[in-house]
Amino acid sequence: MIGQIVATATADLIERVRSGEVVDAVAAFTRSIPTIVIATLMNLPKERVPEFIAWTDQMGGIMEGRDDPSPRARELVATGLEATGEMNRFVGTIVEDRKKHPGDDLVSRIVHTEVPVTLAETISANTQLVFAGNETTSKLMGLSLVALAAHPEQRDELRRDRSLIPQAIEEIHRWTSVKTWSIRFLKADAEIGGEVLPKGTTLMAMQGAANRDPERWENPGVLDIHRAAKAHLGFGTGPHTCMGLNLARLEVATVLNRLLDEIPEWEVNNVDYGRNSMIRGPVEIPVSLS
Numbered sequence: 001m002i003g004q005i006v007a008t009a010t011a012d013l014i015e016r017v018r019s020g021e022v023v024d025a026v027a028a029f030t031r032s033i034p035t036i037v038i039a040t041l042m043n044l045p046k047e048r049v050p051e052f053i054a055w056t057d058q059m060g061g062i063m064e065g066r067d068d069p070s071p072r073a074r075e076l077v078a079t080g081l082e083a084t085g086e087m088n089r090f091v092g093t094i095v096e097d098r099k100k101h102p103g104d105d106l107v108s109r110i111v112h113t114e115v116p117v118t119l120a121e122t123i124s125a126n127t128q129l130v131f132a133g134n135e136t137t138s139k140l141m142g143l144s145l146v147a148l149a150a151h152p153e154q155r156d157e158l159r160r161d162r163s164l165i166p167q168a169i170e171e172i173h174r175w176t177s178v179k180t181w182s183i184r185f186l187k188a189d190a191e192i193g194g195e196v197l198p199k200g201t202t203l204m205a206m207q208g209a210a211n212r213d214p215e216r217w218e219n220p221g222v223l224d225i226h227r228a229a230k231a232h233l234g235f236g237t238g239p240h241t242c243m244g245l246n247l248a249r250l251e252v253a254t255v256l257n258r259l260l261d262e263i264p265e266w267e268v269n270n271v272d273y274g275r276n277s278m279i280r281g282p283v284e285i286p287v288s289l290s
Helices: 002-018 025-030 032-041 046-065 071-100 106-111 119-132 135-150 152-160 162-175 245-262
Strands: 182-185 190-192 195-197 202-205 266-268 286-289
Touching (some): 002 025, 002 245, 025 032, 025 135, 032 135, 032 245, 046 119, 071 106, 135 152, 135 162, 135 245, 152 162, 152 245
Antiparallel strands (some): 182 202, 190 195, 266 286
8 A cells, every 4th residue: 555655656756857857855745645644544535635734734833833932933833733623623523433434444443442532532542643653754754865865875775685775764764863852851850961950850852862872873973774773762762662663664665665766866955954953854855866
C-alpha cells in the first residue's frame, strides 16, 4: 500500500525533474505521503486529506509558538488550537460511524478495543494518530533527501546496495534530528550538571545536541551511513519513544528506493527550513537533476 502511494505521489515530480524543471519536493510529495498513509490506515475519506494536512500543519504551530510571547507566536497557537478543535470534531464523527459500522481499520480497532476508554480518549487517540505521524515523518523524509544530495558518494552506495538504507535512515536522523528540543518540568528538586534546580523548574532538553555528543559519537558532525549501530534520540526514548517509528522508517525507505530507481542523481538548492526550531525540517526543497 505504501509503495503504491509513494509511486503515485512522486510520479509528477519525477517526470518534471527529468524534463529539466526545478520542483519543490515538499509540495510535490513529502508533505502529503505521510498523511495519505495514515488516512488510508484509518480508512478516512481521501477527499478530506488536504484538510488533514492543513489541520496538522496548524496544530504543529502550537509547539512552535508555545514559548514565544510575540504576536506572531500567539496567532500560531490560536490557529493551532482552532485546528485541533476542527480535527477533534471530524474524528468524532468518524468514531461514531465506526461504532455502528466497524471495519478492518485503525479507528475501528480503537473504538472496539476491550480496554475501557471514554469517548474523549478515543477521539484524542485517533486525533493523535492523524497528527503525530505527519509533520515529523514528512520532515525526516525531506531531511533524508537533502542529506543524501549533500553526500552523493554515500547516495551512490545506497543505489548499489539497498540493504544499507535502514542504517542510513538512522544515521541521517541522528545527524540532522527532526525533534531538536523538548520542554520538561521538574517534578522534584534535582541536581543536574552540578546545579541544584528546584521543583517546577522549566528545562529545555536538547535531543539534537545529544545526537551529536562527542562523548557518545566519534566525529559526530560527520554523516556516515556505515557508522556502527547505536541508539539515538531521533525517535525519543523510554515511555516517550515514538509509537509510529517503524511506519516512519518504512515510508522514508520506500521514498528513497523510488528516487534511487528513478532520479538517483537528484540535487537540491536553497532549501528553506522555515522558523520552527523544535520540529526542524525543510518546508521547501527545490529538486533538480545535475
